[in-house]
Amino acid sequence: MSGNITLVPGKRHYLFCADEEGIKLLQPLIDVVKDGNISYEIQIVKDNWNPILSSEWLRVQKMGSFLYATAEWNVLKKLKQLAEDAGFSEEEAQYIGYGKEQIKVFCCRCHGISVLEKGQPERNCDHCGLLLEVSDHYSQLRDAFLGYVAKL
Amino acid sequence: MKQSDGLDSFPYPFKEDVYRYSNNSVPMNHPISIEITQSYPEEIELKRELLTAHPERCFQSLRHTIKGQWEILDLVMEHLGTHYPDKFGLDKKGDNWTFTNHLLQEKQSFIFGDESTLPCEPLNYIGRHVQEDLIFMMQRDNDLFLDAGQLCFPANWSLAFDLGMNFKEIHQPIPGFKDEELDERILQFLLKLEPGNPWWRKNWSLMAGNRLDTSLETFDVWGKGRKQVTKENAGEFVHLRVEVQKLFRLPRTGGILFTIHTHLLPLEKLEAKPEWLNQFYQILQELPPYIVEYKGLSLFRGAVLEYLREQVESRKAL
Numbered sequence: 001m002s003g004n005i006t007l008v009p010g011k012r013h014y015l016f017c018a019d020e021e022g023i024k025l026l027q028p029l030i031d032v033v034k035d036g037n038i039s040y041e042i043q044i045v046k047d048n049w050n051p052i053l054s055s056e057w058l059r060v061q062k063m064g065s066f067l068y069a070t071a072e073w074n075v076l077k078k079l080k081q082l083a084e085d086a087g088f089s090e091e092e093a094q095y096i097g098y099g100k101e102q103i104k105v106f107c108c109r110c111h112g113i114s115v116l117e118k119g120q121p122e123r124n125c126d127h128c129g130l131l132l133e134v135s136d137h138y139s140q141l142r143d144a145f146l147g148y149v150a151k152l
Numbered sequence: 153m154k155q156s157d158g159l160d161s162f163p164y165p166f167k168e169d170v171y172r173y174s175n176n177s178v179p180m181n182h183p184i185s186i187e188i189t190q191s192y193p194e195e196i197e198l199k200r201e202l203l204t205a206h207p208e209r210c211f212q213s214l215r216h217t218i219k220g221q222w223e224i225l226d227l228v229m230e231h232l233g234t235h236y237p238d239k240f241g242l243d244k245k246g247d248n249w250t251f252t253n254h255l256l257q258e259k260q261s262f263i264f265g266d267e268s269t270l271p272c273e274p275l276n277y278i279g280r281h282v283q284e285d286l287i288f289m290m291q292r293d294n295d296l297f298l299d300a301g302q303l304c305f306p307a308n309w310s311l312a313f314d315l316g317m318n319f320k321e322i323h324q325p326i327p328g329f330k331d332e333e334l335d336e337r338i339l340q341f342l343l344k345l346e347p348g349n350p351w352w353r354k355n356w357s358l359m360a361g362n363r364l365d366t367s368l369e370t371f372d373v374w375g376k377g378r379k380q381v382t383k384e385n386a387g388e389f390v391h392l393r394v395e396v397q398k399l400f401r402l403p404r405t406g407g408i409l410f411t412i413h414t415h416l417l418p419l420e421k422l423e424a425k426p427e428w429l430n431q432f433y434q435i436l437q438e439l440p441p442y443i444v445e446y447k448g449l450s451l452f453r454g455a456v457l458e459y460l461r462e463q464v465e466s467r468k469a470l
Contacts, residue, residue: 141316149372
């Protein structure tokens with residue numbers, strides 16, 4: 001997921017999906033699209049957000065639509081999953097997260113998953129207690145980074 | 153647990169006095185996916201114990217691999233029956249097959265392609281009869297994915313974590329591998345592998361101790377041995393660990409069977425092979441820091457070098 005918000009030109013339809021803070025980050029892009037008289041839609045994700053509605057909204061979009069999704073990291077991960085399930089490829093979307101990002105760490109000893117804040121270098125496994133050094137080795141299947149033995 | 157059956161059969165991995173990562177694969181003159189050595193009984197016993205005690209650590213598969221698993225079972229059983237006819241038998245009557253392991257006094261009748269007629273998945277079954285670890289890489293989108301494997305003797309990596317990864321993702325932790333585009337070159341080499349033309353290579357590391365099951369899952373236990381190496385105990389305690397790795401393209405599914413046969417040799421045995429002793433001393437001395445670090449040698453390389461230097465000098469004095 002990218003932290004840079006850039007307009008990808010030449011798309012037939014732009015989709016802006018964001019929470020209330022995220023829509024502020026997207027506003028400059030929305031202004032450009034508005035000024036250019038280009039087709040667009042906005043969906044705001046609120047506190048009582050219903051993922052089914054977003055899912056349906058994404059599914060009915062036509063080829064050539066480009067999605068900007070901007071939200072707090074945990075919400076953004078769900079949005080990304082919905083978009084992928086609806087058929088959006090990496091080239092047809094930009095995902096911009098803000099706030100504190102949480103990541104998962106896979107314990108090399110017990111295979112348990114622990115959740116921690118991104119950037120935290122070490123963490124005791126929630127399941128077996130082993131002190132883990134968080135690596136940048138990532139598994140899409142586990143959606144987690146590998147945690148190595150931190151101290152011998 | 154296991155030491156090499158002897159110096160003559162030990163797959164010494166070096167040709168030159170300098171070691172760097174490379175694609176050192178060569179075509180196989182005798183295309184056999186497996187090798188039965190004198191250590192067969194104890195290694196199979198250990199494998200089966202590990203598979204029973206730690207099934208998730210030692211066997212992983214994605215459901216779409218079943219066809220390929222049958223293809224691997226077919227290939228390995230054929231090789232066992234053909235190359236070791238006194239030890240294994242394979243009788244095929246249409247899809248009704250009977251596999252016999254004379255070494256273990258075991259016989260299994262099953263219907264080829266019918267999973268319910270085997271006690272476990274095909275790869276998991278045949279892996280219990282060979283000393284090799286068996287890894288299955290499937291090809292799609294011009295890439296290779298680790299989609300199944302039976303791995304009991306890993307050199308400090310986790311099959312459970314790496315499952316489903318593509319070739320570059322698997323090798324991402326190796327320093328220098330991506331920078332030098334070695335990952336891309338080796339991937340392209342593997343994608344060009346053809347059925348009927350298998351290749352093989354040797355890989356090496358140093359091991360403080362003599363465990364075969366150096367899994368990442370147990371690193372907190374066996375890794376401590378690295379702190380216990382001294383010049384005095386290195387000859388007996390430290391082992392040269394060599395993996396003979398073979399690559400077979402499977403003709404029907406297009407996947408790749410990657411077999412890994414692990415051998416251990418205590419350093420003291422190098423004394424009987426002065427050319428190996430001298431060369432390994434040169435290699436270890438010259439080894440760049442990023443390889444020292446990745447191969448986990450930082451904690452005990454110094455002690456091993458002192459030991460080797462003494463051995464080399466005492467030979468010169470003779």
